[in-house]
Amino acid sequence: MSDTxxxxxxxxxxxxxxxxxxTVSALHERLREQGYPTTERTIQRxxxxxxxxLFGLAVDDRSRPHGWYWDRDAAQFDIPGMEPQxxxxxxxxxxxxxxxxxxxTLQALSPYFRRAENVLADTSGPVRAWPDKVQAITRGQALIPPTVDPEVFEAVYDALFNDRQFQAPYHRRHDGAVKDYVVNPLGVVFRDGVVYLVCTLYDYAAVLQLALHRPEGFDLGRYVDDGGLNFKLSDTPLALExxxxAETAFHLRETPLSHDQVMEDSADGRVRLTATVADTAQVRWWLLGLGDQVxxxxxxxxxxxxxxxxxxxxxxxD
Incomplete structure (x- = not known):
């Protein structure tokens, strides 16, 4: 392969x-750093x-100096080409x-997604059929997720991605009123198709109230693990017994309630379980859903x- x-x-x-x-000058500097001595005139040519x-390259000749870019819809070139896997x-x-x-991020990856679609379309055998053979579902009752306005979705993600606040009207559930809030987004959680925004409101540091910056030490993963998205009722964990x-216990042997879960057989054929869990409304709903199995x-x-x-x-x- 030639140096050119x-x-x-x-x-x-x-x-x-x-x-x-x-710009051409920036490209010239990048090439020089990687060991390709050349001139700006050569790069321009x-x-x-x-x-x-062929390549989908374009130039913004309205700016000074001119700026070069790949067109948004330009095909993704890969050497070697993208494999089916x-x-x-x-x-x-x-x-x-x-x-x-x-x-x-989705926009940056869209050329790869389109390329992948074309590669799979030209591929025969089990690889092409695999996406039709796998699905992800919830264990609970399947519900149709609400539709989120794409502009709202993009605005929230942009603010979260760039650590910025945003202002938006919000339809409150408890009284039906619509109120403007200044929101400091901390994270998003997906649960059964519903997107939850974890945030602070106004000038308070408490999560789900306002702060002008991310509260010190906030950890989205810990917030979820501690039951923040399960309608937490108290900060004191439940020592469940x-x-x-037997059939319900079998399921919980595979997917435990907690890391400290202990199970032992009982004299009446049932299984005794102890576990420490967050005190949430979700735990109560789960227990009620088991009916006479618990x-x-x-x-x-x-x-x-x-x-x-x-x-x-x-x-x-009755």
């Missing part, structure tokens, strides 16, 4: 995709020869992880709460 071809290929790799751009329909990885990432990515039907032994107040709820439910059917 290597230099041109290196140059093309340094040209950004629209809306970003790079190379760019003119390589631009057009790599294309499959991009396809799955777009489908399952796409909602987790910031719009700017349950008696479970008996809450401890803590006593939770046993009484569950029993009273089940009695009221039974009374409605």
């Amino acid at each position: 071809l290597l230099r041109q290929w290196t140059m093309l790799r340094h040209i950004p995709r629209h809306p970003r751009k790079i 190379d760019l003119q020869e390589l631009s057009g329909q 790599t294309a499959l990885a991009f396809k799955l990432a777009e489908h399952f992880a796409g909602p987790l990515m910031a719009p700017a 349950l008696l479970l039907a 008996e809450v032994l401890s803590p006593p107040f939770l046993r009484q709460t569950i029993a009273a709820t089940l009695r009221r439910a039974a009374d409605r059917y």
Whole structure:
């Protein structure tokens, strides 16, 4: 491979995709740093020869100095070409992880996604069919997720990505009122198709109230693990003690409630389970959903709460 071809290929790799751009002088400096001595005149000539329909290069001649860029929809060139297994990885990432990515990241990856689509379309065999053979579902009752306005989604992600505040009207659930809030986004959590924005409001440092900057020491992962998205009822964990039907206990052996979960067989054929969990409304809903498959032994107040709820439910059917 000639030095000219290597230099041109290196140059093309340094040209950004629209809306970003790079000047000839900046390209000259990049090439010099990588051991390709040349002149700006030579680079300008190379760019003119390589631009057009073949590569999708373009120049913003309205600026001084001119800026070169790849067209937003230019095809992704890969040497060596994208393998089917790599294309499959991009396809799955777009489908399952796409909602987790910031719009700017999705835009940067869109040429790879389109290339992956074309590679799989030209591929025969099991790799091409794999995306149709895998799905991700929730264990609970399937619900149709709400539709999020793309402009709202992009604005929230942009603010979160760049650590900026934003102002927006919010439809409050408890009283139906619409109120303007200044929001300091801390993170987003996806749960069963619903996107939750973890934030502060106004000039308060507490999470879900306003602060002008990220509160010191805030950890989104810890916030979720501690039950922040499960309608937390208190800061004191629950020391659960349950008696479970054998079939339900089998499921919890595979997917434990907590890291300190302990299970042992009981004399009546059920399984005794102890575990420390966050005190949340979600735990109560889960226990009620198990119906006669579970008996809450401890803590006593939770046993009484569950029993009273089940009695009221039974009374409605009498």
